[in-house]
Amino acid sequence: MALTNFVESWVDETAGLTKPGRVVWCDGSKHEYDRLTEQMLADGTILSLNSRTYPNCYLHRSDPSDVARTEQLTFICTRSRDDAGPTNNWLAPADARRRVGGLLDGSMRGRTMYVIPYLMGPTGSAMSRVGVMVTDSAYVVASMHMMTRVGETVLSHMRHGADFIAGAHSLGDLSPDRRFIAHFPEERLIWSVGSGYGGNALLGKKCHALRLGSWQAREEGWLAEHMLILGLEDPEGRITYLAAAMPSASGKTNLSMLVSKLPGYRVWTVGDDIAWIHVGPDGQLRAINPERGFFGVAPQTSDQTNPNAMAMIRSNTIFTNVAATPSGEPWWEGIGTPPPAGLLDWQGRQWAPGGAPAAHPNSRFTVPAEQCPSIAPSWEDPQGVPISGFIFGSRLARVQPLVSEAFDWDHGVFLGSAMGTETTAAITGKVGVVRRDPMAMLPFCGYNMGDYFGHWLGMGARLRTPPRIFRVNWFRRDDSGRFLWPGYGDNVRVLKWIVDRIHGIADARETPVGYVPTAGALELDGLNIAPDRVEAALHVDGDEWLESLQDLSEFYRQFGSRLPGAVAEELATTARRLTT
Numbered sequence: 325m326a327l328t329n330f331v332e333s334w335v336d337e338t339a340g341l342t343k344p345g346r347v348v349w350c351d352g353s354k355h356e357y358d359r360l361t362e363q364m365l366a367d368g369t370i371l372s373l374n375s376r377t378y379p380n381c382y383l384h385r386s387d388p389s390d391v392a393r394t395e396q397l398t399f400i401c402t403r404s405r406d407d408a409g410p411t412n413n414w415l416a417p418a419d420a421r422r423r424v425g426g427l428l429d430g431s432m433r434g435r436t437m438y439v440i441p442y443l444m445g446p447t448g449s450a451m452s453r454v455g456v457m458v459t460d461s462a463y464v465v466a467s468m469h470m471m472t473r474v475g476e477t478v479l480s481h482m483r484h485g486a487d488f489i490a491g492a493h494s495l496g497d498l499s500p501d502r503r504f505i506a507h508f509p510e511e512r513l514i515w516s517v518g519s520g521y522g523g524n525a526l527l528g529k530k531c532h533a534l535r536l537g538s539w540q541a542r543e544e545g546w547l548a549e550h551m552l553i554l555g556l557e558d559p560e561g562r563i564t565y566l567a568a569a570m571p572s573a574s575g576k577t578n579l580s581m582l583v584s585k586l587p588g589y590r591v592w593t594v595g596d597d598i599a600w601i602h603v604g605p606d607g608q609l610r611a612i613n614p615e616r617g618f619f620g621v622a623p624q625t626s627d628q629t630n631p632n633a634m635a636m637i638r639s640n641t642i643f644t645n646v647a648a649t650p651s652g653e654p655w656w657e658g659i660g661t662p663p664p665a666g667l668l669d670w671q672g673r674q675w676a677p678g679g680a681p682a683a684h685p686n687s688r689f690t691v692p693a694e695q696c697p698s699i700a701p702s703w704e705d706p707q708g709v710p711i712s713g714f715i716f717g718s719r720l721a722r723v724q725p726l727v728s729e730a731f732d733w734d735h736g737v738f739l740g741s742a743m744g745t746e747t748t749a750a751i752t753g754k755v756g757v758v759r760r761d762p763m764a765m766l767p768f769c770g771y772n773m774g775d776y777f778g779h780w781l782g783m784g785a786r787l788r789t790p791p792r793i794f795r796v797n798w799f800r801r802d803d804s805g806r807f808l809w810p811g812y813g814d815n816v817r818v819l820k821w822i823v824d825r826i827h828g829i830a831d832a833r834e835t836p837v838g839y840v841p842t843a844g845a846l847e848l849d850g851l852n853i854a855p856d857r858v859e860a861a862l863h864v865d866g867d868e869w870l871e872s873l874q875d876l877s878e879f880y881r882q883f884g885s886r887l888p889g890a891v892a893e894e895l896a897t898t899a900r901r902l903t904t
């Protein structure tokens with residue numbers, strides 16, 4: 325494949341470092357995918373699943389020490405430490421080159437180095453961007469086939485010969501002690517070594533589309549966000565598009581392909597994890613999904629919670645770290661059927677009830693987006709879809725109501741910047757710890773987060789009518805620890821209120837923290853739930869709010885002069901409203 329001289333010389337240079345036995349340029353064809361899977365079946369990288377009930381589906385078991393993103397080993401390597409900011413791990417570029425380069429040196433000896441030219445975004449879109457990735461993992465190549473658009477199509481999307489993000493990935497020895505995910509935004513370069521898992525290894529996803537993407541977006545005046553994109557069709561047939569940021573394993577895939585519990589309403593899926601958002605010629609925001617597939621959380625996915633996902637993963641899917649039944653079908657906690665006798669856990673061992681989960685809590689499926697029954701006809705529109713509202717959602721057992729609306733753009737940016745959430749199994753470390761995760765971008769913003777808040781404020785100022793901004797929380801609990809809100813398909817009731825607010829026809833009451841649905845404004849028809857639980861889910865308690873803001877001044881203080889005055893002002897205003 326003839327790409328540009330810049331691409332070829334970077335690939336040569338990288339091969340000089342990693343010293344592979346051979347170099348294979350990938351074309352993204354089905355033939356190539358089939359050859360890769362044959363080879364992985366032969367060497368045990370993947371196992372076949374039941375070819376009758378799960379045709380062309382495979383199971384991959386990753387190294388037990390390599391099962392989730394490792395944020396503590398993820399670095400932003402800018403010349404100035406301040407440009408990475410206080411929320412990112414930082415290494416000086418020369419330092420990173422020495423340390424990570426040492427691990428890449430000769431790491432592909434005797435192995436194949438695959439070169440993957442890939443496009444992030446729909447074919448023919450001016451918003452799409454190009455990457456070239458090299459890897460010594462066939463599993464990563466097969467995954468990139470599903471998650472991105474691989475092949476020569478990249479050429480016509482390059483604005484000049486060097487217009488690509490370069491990514492070098494090697495499995496190394498998979499030891500967390502010799503693992504680095506290093507980003508060099510000033511050189512548009514990613515070096516990842518020591519992990520074959522998800523966001524650490526599929527470089528198009530978090531490394532390119534979010535960390536380097538957010539850097540590029542700020543330079544070029546757009547937004548790269550950890551957001552799903554959906555269209556809500558109402559009974560009149562009108563589709564209103566929303567983009568929603570939620571932290572890892574906190575409900576984006578589920579919301580993006582929700583099956584409505586309200587007659588006449590329908591959700592159309594545009595994307596489930598990442599949105600690239602530009603200001604259109606008409607002064608309105610337009611969003612594309614840079615990805616071509618879904619890398620979704622398996623546990624709790626069932627015909628009850630996410631029937632669309634269950635339908636889409638019945639063919640052409642790679643499952644990673646799920647359990648396997650004796651008949652060769654995937655299984656996980658919450659799939660909706662009891663664990664059969666003879667179940668093998670995610671490491672291939674006989675599983676016994678009462679012990680550890682059979683599927684890893686961060687086990688996942690990788691599947692082409694076009695297989696989703698709710699995929700929007702507009703999902704590959706080169707112009708993107710028009711965004712009318714933003715949602716910031718997180719996981720909080722207390723305080724945060726089911727839904728609220730910001731007073732205006734700046735207030736919404738403040739609410740997003742202040743978002744707290746409980747950690748999940750998508751990240752190595754303790755689960756359930758509350759941390760500040762602004763706009764769900766804490767692990768993904770490739771530059772100083774203070775500047776990022778400023779970029780958001782500036783975007784609003786460029787828009788004729790900025791989208792409304794909402795906060796949601798599906799995870800509020802009662803005193804006995806039960807979720808107050810049923811979630812999943814019933815979340816359409818919240819989406820309906822949001823869209824009705826946008827169109828000016830839903831009632832709300834003003835609280836110190838934003839507009840909240842009045843009693844009766846949420847459509848609860850057909851929902852079997854005690855009214856006091858809905859009331860509790862929507863309740864705003866001023867004292868609890870004030871308490872939840874306690875650490876926020878300190879969180880903001882670390883940004884020093886990079887924190888926009890407007891954000892600090894919104895915090896002060898909220899505190900004042902709560903105390904009067």
Ligand code: GTP
Nearest residue numbers: 572573574575576577578621623624750798811812
């Ligand atoms: P990443 O792919 O890591 O970015 O995750 P995500 O944000 O797409 O999360 P996903 O939709 O996969 O949801 C993760 C888990 O959150 C699910 O397996 C459920 O356990 C839980 N969840 C999602 N939606 C709801 C909901 O509406 N209510 C409740 N109670 N739990 C939910």
Ligand code: SPV
Nearest residue numbers: 393522523529530572750
């Ligand atoms: C996330 O952690 O937000 C994910 C999964 O979407 S991974 O691709 O591993 O980052």
Ligand code: MN
Nearest residue numbers: 571572573597
């Ligand atoms: Mn994600």
